[in-house]
Every structure is written in C-alpha cells, then in structure tokens.
Amino acid sequence: xxxxxxxxxxxxxxxxxxxxxxxxxxxxxxxxxxxxxxxxxxxxxxxxxxxxxxxxxxxxxxxxxxxxxxxxxxxxxxxxxxxxxxxxxxxxxxxxxxxxxxxxxxxxxxxxxxxxxxxxxxxxxxxxxxxxxxxxxxxxxxxxxxxxxxxxxxxxxxxxxxxxxxxxxxxxxxxxxxxxxxxxxxxxxxxxxxxxxxxxxxxxxxxxxxxxxxxxxxxxxxxxxxxxxxxxxxxxxxxxxxxxxxxxxxxxxxxxxxxxxxxxxxxxxxxxxxxxxxxxxxxxxxxxxxxxxxxxxxxxxxxxx
Amino acid sequence: xxxxxxxxxxxxxxxxxxxxxxxxxxxxxxxxxxxxxxxxxxxxxxxxxxxxxxxxxxxxxxxxxxxxxxxxxxxxxxxxxxxxxxxxxxxxxxxxxxxxxxxxxxxxxxxxxxxxxxxxxxxxxxxxxxxxxxxxxxxxxxxxxxxxxxxxxxxxxxxxxxxxxxxxxxxxxxxxxxxxxxxxxxxxxxxxxxxxxxxxxxxxxxxxxxxxxxxxxxxxxxxxxxxxxxxxxxxxxxxxxxxxxxxxxxxxxxxxxxxxxxxxxxxxxxxxxxxxxxxxxxxxxxxxx
Amino acid sequence: xxxxxxxxxxxxxxxxxxxxxxxxxxxxxxxxxxxxxxxxxxxxxxxxxxxxxxxxxxxxxxxxxxxxxxxxxxxxxxxxxxxxxxxxxxxxxxxxxxxxxxxxxxxxxxxxxxxxxxxxxxxxxxxxxxxxxxxxxxxxxxxxxxxxxxxxxxxxxxxxxxxxxxxxxxxxxxxxxxxxxxxxxxxxxxxxxxxxxxxxxxxxxxxxxxxxxxxxxxxxxxxxxxxxxxxxxxxxxxxxxxxxxxxxx
Numbered sequence: 156x157x158x159x160x161x162x163x164x165x166x167x168x169x170x171x172x173x174x175x176x177x178x179x180x181x182x183x184x185x186x187x188x189x190x191x192x193x194x195x196x197x198x199x200x201x202x203x204x205x206x207x208x209x210x211x212x213x214x215x216x217x218x219x220x221x222x223x224x225x226x227x228x229x230x231x232x233x234x235x236x237x238x239x240x241x242x243x244x245x246x247x248x249x250x251x252x253x254x255x256x257x258x259x260x261x262x263x264x265x266x267x268x269x270x271x272x273x274x275x276x277x278x279x280x281x282x283x284x285x286x287x288x289x290x291x292x293x294x295x296x297x298x299x300x301x302x303x304x305x306x307x308x309x310x311x312x313x314x315x316x317x318x319x320x321x322x323x324x325x326x327x328x329x330x331x332x333x334x335x336x337x338x339x340x341x342x343x344x345x346x347x348x349x350x351x352x353x354x355x356x357x358x359x360x361x362x363x364x365x366x367x368x369x370x371x372x373x374x375x376x377x378x379x380x381x382x383x384x385x386x387x388x389x390x391x392x393x394x395x396x397x398x399x400x401x402x403x404x405x406x407x408x409x410x411x412x413x414x415x416x417x418x419x420x421x422x423x424x425x426x427x428x429x430x431x432x433x434x435x436x437x438x439x440x441x442x443x444x445x446x447x448x449x450x451x452x453x454x455x456x457x458x459x460x
Numbered sequence: 461x462x463x464x465x466x467x468x469x470x471x472x473x474x475x476x477x478x479x480x481x482x483x484x485x486x487x488x489x490x491x492x493x494x495x496x497x498x499x500x501x502x503x504x505x506x507x508x509x510x511x512x513x514x515x516x517x518x519x520x521x522x523x524x525x526x527x528x529x530x531x532x533x534x535x536x537x538x539x540x541x542x543x544x545x546x547x548x549x550x551x552x553x554x555x556x557x558x559x560x561x562x563x564x565x566x567x568x569x570x571x572x573x574x575x576x577x578x579x580x581x582x583x584x585x586x587x588x589x590x591x592x593x594x595x596x597x598x599x600x601x602x603x604x605x606x607x608x609x610x611x612x613x614x615x616x617x618x619x620x621x622x623x624x625x626x627x628x629x630x631x632x633x634x635x636x637x638x639x640x641x642x643x644x645x646x647x648x649x650x651x652x653x654x655x656x657x658x659x660x661x662x663x664x665x666x667x668x669x670x671x672x673x674x675x676x677x678x679x680x681x682x683x684x685x686x687x688x689x690x691x692x693x694x695x696x697x698x699x700x701x702x703x704x705x706x707x708x709x710x711x712x713x714x715x716x717x718x719x720x721x722x723x724x725x726x727x728x729x730x731x732x733x734x735x736x737x738x739x740x741x742x743x744x745x746x747x748x749x
Numbered sequence: 750x751x752x753x754x755x756x757x758x759x760x761x762x763x764x765x766x767x768x769x770x771x772x773x774x775x776x777x778x779x780x781x782x783x784x785x786x787x788x789x790x791x792x793x794x795x796x797x798x799x800x801x802x803x804x805x806x807x808x809x810x811x812x813x814x815x816x817x818x819x820x821x822x823x824x825x826x827x828x829x830x831x832x833x834x835x836x837x838x839x840x841x842x843x844x845x846x847x848x849x850x851x852x853x854x855x856x857x858x859x860x861x862x863x864x865x866x867x868x869x870x871x872x873x874x875x876x877x878x879x880x881x882x883x884x885x886x887x888x889x890x891x892x893x894x895x896x897x898x899x900x901x902x903x904x905x906x907x908x909x910x911x912x913x914x915x916x917x918x919x920x921x922x923x924x925x926x927x928x929x930x931x932x933x934x935x936x937x938x939x940x941x942x943x944x945x946x947x948x949x950x951x952x953x954x955x956x957x958x959x960x961x962x963x964x965x966x967x968x969x970x971x972x973x974x975x976x977x978x979x980x981x982x983x984x985x986x987x988x989x990x991x992x993x994x995x996x997x998x
Binding site: 502503646647648651673674675712713716717718719720721723724725726727728729730 | 791792893922923924926927928930931934949950951952953955956975978979991994995996
C-alpha cells in the first residue's frame, strides 16, 4: 500500500498520493515505482548508460566524426592510434574511429528492426497456441520446432544465401532465427495464465477469445517477453556481426562492425587496433543489453502485479 | 507450573530499515512449559514471524531483539548458526503448513524420515530404518512398509502431514512449533491429524506451540491461547476460558464467527480500535492445580 | 413455485478408455428464484465441478442446465452469461493484476454492450461498500477483503439474477469474513438474487443457505435444511457421519 503523504512539494505529493484522481495518475504512479526499482540496480544503470551512449553516437554521428568514413588514403594505411586517428587507420587508410561511430547506426538499425518483427510475431503465435491448445497448438508448435531445429547462425546463413547478401536480408534472416524462443516463452506463460480465476471471470462475462488474448493474456506475457528480447539482443548483435564477418551482412564499404572485424583479422598481429576497436564495440553493446535485460527482469517482477 | 521450557520476554522483530521499516513483532512476551500453547492471529499479526524467530529462521533482513529468549536455559539469540543447527530438528522441531511444499518431492518418504533421525543421531542404517517404520506406525499410517517406499506426491494431504509429524518427532524434540499445520487439509482429515499429534505429544511430554488463524480450532486443541494483533499479544488466556475473554479484539473475533448454535441475521463485525495497538496484554493467570 | 434454475442428471467424466471415471454423476436439483442453496462435502467430492459446469466454464458436461425452463447451451451464449455470475475463492487470483478497478468493472459492460457505464460502475462500487476512491487502484494496492468486494462488484455490474459462490470467504481473515457474508446477505435481499454456494464450513453454510446438498464421490447424497445442520441431523448414514465429523468439538 502506498504510504501516507509525507512530502510537501507538488510533484512528490502527486506521485505519492494514496488515492489517484485520474487513471493517468494511477498509471504513472505505477510506472514511477517500477523505475525506482530499476534505478536501484547499479549494473542495469550501467548497461542503460552504455546503450544511451550508443544511441547518441548513432544519432549525432555526422556531427562528431572527425573524418569522412569513405575517405581512402593509402599513404596513411595501418597507422597506430594517434591524436589524429583515435583508433588508428585501417588497410585502406580510413579512420577507424569514424567508421565505428557510423557502424553503431547499422547495429542499432538491425537491433530495432529485429525486435519490432520478432516481438509481436512471437507473442502472437505463442499466446494463440497456448490459449487454444488442441490442433492449433500442435500445428503452431511444430512450425516453431522446425525453426528451432537449426542453430541460429546456420539458419541465418541459409536465408541470406538464398536471398542474397545485404543488410535488409540479414535482418530478415536473423528475425526468422530469433522468433521461435519468444513464441515458446509466450506459450508457456499463457498455459499458466489460462488457468487463472481472472481469466475464468472474463470468460464468464462473455468475452470472445481474441479479446481475452489481446487484452488479458498478452499484457501478462509482456514482461517476460520484453526481458527475453532484451537478452536476445546481445545474441542478435553477435549474429549480425557473424554474418558481417562472413561477408553476408552489410556490404563494403559499409562500416558494419562485423565486416570491420573480418578485415582486421589478417592484420591482427601487426595492426591489432583494426580488429580491437569493432570487437570492443560489439562486446560492450552485447554486455549493455545483458545488464539492461537483467535490470528489466527485476523491475517487471510479477510479484508486484 | 514448574519452570517453563521456553521463556520469551519483550521480543521485537523489525524488517528493513529507516523509513520503510516494518515492525512486525512489537514486544511479545510469553512462557511455554510442557503444554500446548496456541498463538492465534490474522494475517499481519506477527504470529508466524514469532514462530520462526524462535527457531532463528527469520529472513536475513530481519533485526531480532529480545530481553530474553531462553530455551531450557539456552539463550537462543546468542547461539551461533552451528549451535542452532544442533537445536533445530533435535530439540525444537517445526511443522509447516503444506506437506506438498515441505516434503522433498524427489525423495521417498521413508528416506526422508530416516534422514531426519540420522542428522542428529549416529546409528546404523538398519536401526534408523526400523525407527522410521515404528514412527510411521505411531502416526497411524497403516501399511508402513508400502508407504515407506512412496514419494510425497503419491500420498494424500492428510497422510503427508502425518509423515511430516513423524519426521519432526522422530528425533524426540522437547518442543514443536506447528505453523498452520492443518490449514491445507480437508476439515474431516484435520481431526484425525490433530488426534495423532495430541497422542504423541502426550506420550512424550513434548511442548507445542500451535500457530493458526482459526480461533476455535486452537481453543479446542490447546491448553492456552495467546491472541496476537498488530505484532503484540493482546490476550493470554486458558483455552477453556476463551468464552470469558475480555479484550475487545478477542471478543470481536469470537462474535464475528457464524455459530451453529446461535443463528443470527447479521454477523457482528470487528470494529478496530487504534488503542489496541499499544495497550498492555490482558493476562489471565494460570490456575494453580 | 417454478424453478429458477433446474439441473437434471448433470455429469462429467475424465480420462480415456479404461482410465475413464465420472467426476460428478446424476446431479439433479432445483432452485427457486430468491432461494439460497448450498453444496457441501469433503474435498474432491465434486462440488466445485458442479458449480463450474452450471456457470459454463466447463462445457463438456452431459445432462441439462435450465434457467426458467429454458435449457442453456453448454457453450453459453452472451445473454445467458449475463444472468448468472460467479464469485471465486481466492481474491488474490480473481482480479487481473494489471487492470485497475474501473477497468475491471467496465469490461463486462463493454462486452455486454450496456449503457450508462460510468454511472453503473459508481453504483456498484457503492453497493459493495467501496467508494469511488477505489476506481483507479490496482489489485496489489487492495487488501483481501477489498479485492473480494471488487470481485463481487464485477459480478453485479451486469445485473445478474443469480450468483454462484465458490468458497467466497475461505481465503479471507476471520474478521473480514463476517463483513463479506453480511454484504452477500444484504445484496441478496436488496436485489432478490438467487444463490448457489459451495463451502466446507458448516457454520457459514447454515448462516447463508436454507437448503443444502451433501455431496460425496460426485453424487448428491441428500438434501437437508439449515435447521438440520444446526441440529446435527441427517437422514442417511453418510450424511450423519459427515455432520458429526465436521461439527466442532
């Protein structure tokens, strides 16, 4: 229960009011509680911070890069990090630091699009399968099983090989490999939720299954799906980098981190910075999503509703 | 009554710190001899927390303070964890509410009873097994050999609870704390389980603390009743005198229950008075017999 | 008096082939409008199953359930559902954790396409003793008793004629139980509701219901009155044993 008013200032009084006056106030109060729980988790805040840096980098890329990313200067190739080139230059004399910054755009693009595709599709398939059961469940789950039978990188490779290399095809390929676990998760949650008395109560009101699934079952599945997706982001970043590494993602001269890593491979003993920079970027991005996902899990703890 | 087995004086339990601190138990004092004492209260009264505090099984975020918490002369609050392990299960045992959750689902029943004994007594496997079988018989389980080899999910709730009693009594403790031991059981099975417990307690002279929300059940089964409200004991009365209780909370609880022999159109409801939170305990002295 | 609810040879079974067993069998009884009838028995006797079949939660039953002579389809139609609502046992499980009270109460009105929704929500919140201060609260901000009141309000908002009560006070504290029982009795008198209640508590049963069916192993053994329960008198040997076993003392 929310405590009695102890504060005098406007915002504090409003956010801590025991009796909300409008639905909006009630929802914001709930959100505030969740955010406070999230903020209590140090590593999650760290992950969020890294993610924010990443997003800022991507947004303001043209403003912050010191050099043009496509500018080749063979006289300057393979130079070590210096004040002019913070992370050195690659085999074609391009500034690695600038390329890394632009590469974050590609990474974020891949992540965002994948999440937008995988989340809703997995959620819908999983909840429908879990709620209806019977042959609907059997058919949908066999489809999921087919996708799950392949390791995600191999599956992504197969699709890209069929569709042709390129960033959009890479996104489709990664999405196809990533949605099944979300569907499985949503189905498992739905099986439990379906038995609850509050679902029985809605059935007794005469609501049709679609309404029940969309308005009652899905909101309860959402926290686990969001957490799972966030944690999956780390894997998606790595898969995208893997595809890029194999030359099947964004094509050169695009500054995608995976392909930068690939071209840096042959110079790793002499010009280690070419591989190290994108490598660390991939690492930090993955890490930040993992930490964020953990923090979200604590924040969205079902015990609080 | 001769020297009590358990003496608690001014027990306080606080969860958390600072502004969010919850003072779950606020100055509870009572004694338990070789008798059955019931602690009755609603959710939030602090009764379960009191029981766990005696066993030092409270969560790590809890701050326990008492002027005295002595069991047979041993000051429980000063014991190390290692020393408490010698006491738990051996001298003080605890029976919990739902055998589905308190019995290990992956171990056979017989093995669990045997383990309960061998943790505290060094005997051969054969002897432990024989004792376990005898104990299963003592809790009136027919066909002990067969039940010995069953898993917990294969027996009914009532039988599971009797197995729990067997496990808790086999090391021959001096005292048992039972936290809602019959709440998960069907009403007709309750009587059976309680009569088994009663017989064994009487045979061995074991003390019992019976924690429950069911006032009538506790009054029937126990010798003495402690009524808890908001972390304090508001009334301490002999079970057979419960109908003569004075405290308005106790009276309120008694009156709000529908009774078979007193049909009423409207049940009287409890009107909580803020005074109850801090008023002193109404203590009805034990009769000298 | 023509029956309001009549149940004829209701039964339901489970399992395949040689594992098939009847959970409830040959359940027949009638309830007049405004009456309050109870189902009591040991755990596992099938009393909750009877309630769920009558409510329409379990459509695979055989036999008939009829309201005022008109047989109800096992998969209930919307209008049929409006006439009969159910109060569930666990107040902590019967409200959707993410929906505020106002939304919980509005939804039946939206689904049943009823008018004056905001007004009806206010009325029903007052009727159960909660004011409009509770409109924007979430279930985890409410006590057990308050949640059960919201659950009862949800049942009442579509103006049903009958309430099915599945152990409505078993999960509540003793002091709250009296309030909820008083509320249920008052609502029944004010709105001329018909009640069918399941409980294991003899005293609550005798307080609320005038006729009680004792069930055992999926069947109704006998029908007795609340007077009989108070006096501890049954006709059949099982019924007598049952009353003796369940009476305090």
